Amino acid sequence: MVIxxxxxxxxxxxxxxxxxxxxxxxxxxxxxxxxxxxxxxxELGVSPGTVATAYKELRRRGIVVTRGRGGTVVARVPAVASRRPP
Structure with missing residues (x-):
């Protein structure tokens, strides 16, 4: 099951x-x-511009990448470190 x-x-x-x-x-x-x-x-009850601004900031910080029509995904090596042990 995927959550x-x-x-x-x-x-x-x-x-x-x-x-x-x-x-x-x-x-x-x-x-x-x-x-x-x-x-x-x-889903959040906000304007699309609000979400677009959030995604833009995440792209600028290297946390996500946008693949055009492929959508926005978490970067392969996000700019934040996971707290999970390797």
């Missing part, structure tokens, strides 16, 4: 922090796909 990490937040900073926390804790593995901007915006 998906629930991204939370109502601001771009909050959403970005939630994704970063998921990566740091190991709940979002490298190459894990993030929800499309519009779908996540609907």
């Amino acid at each position: 998906q990490y629930g991204i939370t937040g109502t601001t771009a900073k909050g959403i970005a922090a939630s994704v970063e926390r998921g990566v740091t804790e190991g709940a979002l593995a490298p190459e894990a796909a993030l929800p499309p901007v519009r779908r996540l915006a609907d």
Whole structure:
């Protein structure tokens, strides 16, 4: 059974922090796909622009990469270290 990490937040900073926390804790593995901007915006009750700003900040910091129509995924080597032992 696959359990998906629930991204939370109502601001771009909050959403970005939630994704970063998921990566740091190991709940979002490298190459894990993030929800499309519009779908996540609907789930969180925020505007698509808010989610797009969060994703842009995460890209700038090297935590996620965008693959065009392939969506946004966690970077292979995210800029944050996992707290899980190797």
